[in-house]
Amino acid sequence: MILRELPGRPIEVLFMKRAEREGDPWSGQVAFPGGRRDRNEGDLAETVVRETLEETGIDLKAHGELIGALDELRPRTPVLPPVIVRPYVARLDSDLPMTPSDEVASLFWSPLDTLADPANTRATRVQARGKFWMWHDAIHYDGHVIWGMTERIIRAFGGIVG
Numbered sequence: 001m002i003l004r005e006l007p008g009r010p011i012e013v014l015f016m017k018r019a020e021r022e023g024d025p026w027s028g029q030v031a032f033p034g035g036r037r038d039r040n041e042g043d044l045a046e047t048v049v050r051e052t053l054e055e056t057g058i059d060l061k062a063h064g065e066l067i068g069a070l071d072e073l074r075p076r077t078p079v080l081p082p083v084i085v086r087p088y089v090a091r092l093d094s095d096l097p098m099t100p101s102d103e104v105a106s107l108f109w110s111p112l113d114t115l116a117d118p119a120n121t122r123a124t125r126v127q128a129r130g131k132f133w134m135w136h137d138a139i140h141y142d143g144h145v146i147w148g149m150t151e152r153i154i155r156a157f158g159g160i161v162g
Helices: 044-056 112-116 148-162
Strands: 002-004 012-018 063-067 089-092 106-110 121-128 130-142 142-146
Touching: 012 044, 012 112, 012 142, 044 063, 044 089, 044 106, 106 112, 112 130, 112 148, 130 148, 142 148
Parallel strands: 002 089
Antiparallel strands: 002 012, 012 106, 063 089, 121 130, 130 142
16 A cells, blocks of 8 residues: 655555456455565565556655554455465655556555545445455546555554544
């Protein structure tokens, strides 16, 4: 979860819409940059920096900082791979150009307060892995539907910062 605060603007959160890819259980969904830890990485913070650079072109070491980690999450449905996700929160110190990788259909920023506004949350029918699901707390922003683990991470972060 990457945050930025530019002068005269509210705090914003970076999202990516994942590219449609065969075999990707999260294909086409709105997500945060991230991915699997490589064996040669010393810790998950290294993974965060590498994955952010690979997927967005943003170098967190040069232009930001890692603030910390949130609690681990696991998918709630048995049809997803049994992964453990450890979300990290990072901060950028400037407005940077972004270069999405081929895993990313698009990148966009959303004001943090918009995500927390109850007017933007509603039950939504979503499609994933060829099935339809009802997600009761989906967040809607600028034509995007934020649900699943990404929505859960936003709520966990909101519970910390109040």
